[in-house]
Amino acid sequence: DQQVKQNSPSLSVQEGRISILNCDYTNSMFDYFLWYKKYPAEGPTFLISISSIKDKNEDGRFTVFLNKSAKHLSLHIVPSQPGDSAVYFCAASKTGNQFYFGTGTSLTVIP
Amino acid sequence: ETGVTQSPTHLIKTRGQQVTLRCSSQSGHNTVSWYQQALGQGPQFIFQYYREEENGRGNFPPRFSGLQFPNYSSELNVNALELDDSALYLCASSQGQGIYGYTFGSGTRLTVV
Numbered sequence: 365d366q367q368v369k370q371n372s373p374s375l376s377v378q379e380g381r382i383s384i385l386n387c388d389y390t391n392s393m394f395d396y397f398l399w400y401k402k403y404p405a406e407g408p409t410f411l412i413s414i415s416s417i418k419d420k421n422e423d424g425r426f427t428v429f430l431n432k433s434a435k436h437l438s439l440h441i442v443p444s445q446p447g448d449s450a451v452y453f454c455a456a457s458k459t460g461n462q463f464y465f466g467t468g469t470s471l472t473v474i475p
Numbered sequence: 476e477t478g479v480t481q482s483p484t485h486l487i488k489t490r491g492q493q494v495t496l497r498c499s500s501q502s503g504h505n506t507v508s509w510y511q512q513a514l515g516q517g518p519q520f521i522f523q524y525y526r527e528e529e530n531g532r533g534n535f536p537p538r539f540s541g542l543q544f545p546n547y548s549s550e551l552n553v554n555a556l557e558l559d560d561s562a563l564y565l566c567a568s569s570q571g572q573g574i575y576g577y578t579f580g581s582g583t584r585l586t587v588v
Contacts, residue, residue: 368517396574407479407565408518410576453517460572461508461531465517 367391368456370466378474383441385469387454390435394456398463399428399439402451411452412439444473477502479580481566487586493554494585498566500547501578506530507549508573509541510565512582518565524549525571553585561587 369388377383385399395416400408414421414428414437421428427440441448451470455463480499488494500507506525510518520533524543538554547568553560563584567577 370517398573398576400576400579405581407567407579407581408577409579413574413576415574455517457574459531460574461506461523461525462520462533463518463573465510465519467515467517 366467367394368454368464368466370452370454370469372469373467374470374472376472376474377444379446380443383439383444383448383471383473385439385441385452385454385471387437387439387466388435389437389456389464391456391458391464392432392435393458394464396457396460396463397428397430397437398455398457399426400453400455400465401448402453402468408453441471444471446473446475449473479566479568479578481564481580481583483583484581485584485586487588488556490556490558490587492556493552494556496551496553496564496566496583496585498549498551498568498580500549500566500568504568504570504578505547506569506571506573507543507547508567508569508577509549509551510567511535512563512565514562521551523572556587558587561585 399411402408508523509521522532563582
């Protein structure tokens with residue numbers, strides 16, 4: 365039972381353009397949403413979070429949007445840089461102690 | 476500040492054996508969570524420990540057990556290993572629950588043959 369889904373396994377974007385990574389969830393009780401970035405042979409690194417009381421959170425080049433009615437969140441990276449090439453996971457939680465992760469989207473930023 | 480350290484990095488075990496994986500939390504973090512990541516999948520929550528007590532458990536059988544020590548380091552024990560237990564095991568620490576993000580270790584790659 366996959367409660368968090370990332371339907372795009374991969375995405376390629378030109379350097380300097382916008383990268384948009386999408387995530388859908390099924391549980392309307394989720395209150396906390398996080399994005400992680402993962403390089404090969406490393407653990408995931410926390411990027412940005414949003415709680416259900418907000419619909420947007422911004423941190424530098426990274427912005428996360430939450431659409432609760434559609435049970436959808438997205439991560440925007442502007443401008444994209446080659447160093448952003450990694451696998452991106454979204455994660456969601458109801459209580460804050462158990463997070464459900466998507467299967468990840470592999471982003472390639474082409475110089 | 477030090478990050479999260481996991482040991483060993485790789486491990487091969489035989490079906491039916493027992494294994495212990497270890498994790499040192501990031502300095503200042505009092506909560507540790509363990510996740511299993513199978514190939515091509517996202518991490519799956521095993522359990523979380525806060526102040527040496529289990530504070531939530533995912534859909535894993537009792538042969539998966541854990542400990543958190545007073546210095547906030549942690550162990551994950553798996554008994555009666557099965558082939559499907561082959562995966563990357565990730566330890567993550569946080570100050571309180573993970574709503575502000577975990578710090579993950581690089582993981583232990585367990586192969587059961």
